[in-house]
Amino acid sequence: MAHTENWVKQVIMKYNLCPFARREVERASIRYVVVEEHKPAMVLQALLAECRLLDEQPEVETTLVILPRGFEGFYAYLDLVDLANDLLFDQGLEGEYQLASFHPDYCFDGEPQDDAANYTNRSPYPTLHIIREASMETALADYDDPESIPERNIQFARRKGNDFFVRLLAQCTRSPDSE
Numbered sequence: 001m002a003h004t005e006n007w008v009k010q011v012i013m014k015y016n017l018c019p020f021a022r023r024e025v026e027r028a029s030i031r032y033v034v035v036e037e038h039k040p041a042m043v044l045q046a047l048l049a050e051c052r053l054l055d056e057q058p059e060v061e062t063t064l065v066i067l068p069r070g071f072e073g074f075y076a077y078l079d080l081v082d083l084a085n086d087l088l089f090d091q092g093l094e095g096e097y098q099l100a101s102f103h104p105d106y107c108f109d110g111e112p113q114d115d116a117a118n119y120t121n122r123s124p125y126p127t128l129h130i131i132r133e134a135s136m137e138t139a140l141a142d143y144d145d146p147e148s149i150p151e152r153n154i155q156f157a158r159r160k161g162n163d164f165f166v167r168l169l170a171q172c173t174r175s176p177d178s179e
Helices: 002-013 021-027 040-056 074-090 116-121 133-141 148-160 162-173
Strands: 030-034 062-066 097-102 127-132
Touching: 002 021, 002 030, 002 062, 002 162, 030 040, 040 062, 040 074, 040 127, 074 097, 074 127, 097 133, 116 148, 116 162, 127 133, 148 162
Parallel strands: 030 062
Antiparallel strands: 062 127, 097 127
């Protein structure tokens, strides 16, 4: 959990990859949940439980479901993301929640694996980010040119390069004992 929280603060927030993250970090409204299950059905149950928790606790803005084991392979993880999106639809939660996905080996469709732009979605562990749609709509309405966010991030990542992000992610996962 600490590695992902470090990543949110030291990568996502610090470099403004998500312009909405700072507010939630400062409000301490991000929930970090480690799911040790490696079977998709069990992960989906945990995901659904997190959606219900968000329903019951409006002070929690968003949840990062961290999957440290079982989804190291990017394609198996993408299969899980598809199942998770189907679950949201089947449970009538589409339009209420949406998922963003992050993975250590994230690769945008049609892009080379070594494109630094992939680091905009690379995280210490496979992670499903549950986002409240209403909050996202409000945030986007108050943001000038939200369509420019992904392109700005891609340009930033390519300008910084792979080595920069490899070091940055390594710093997020370094234990305090090793410093």
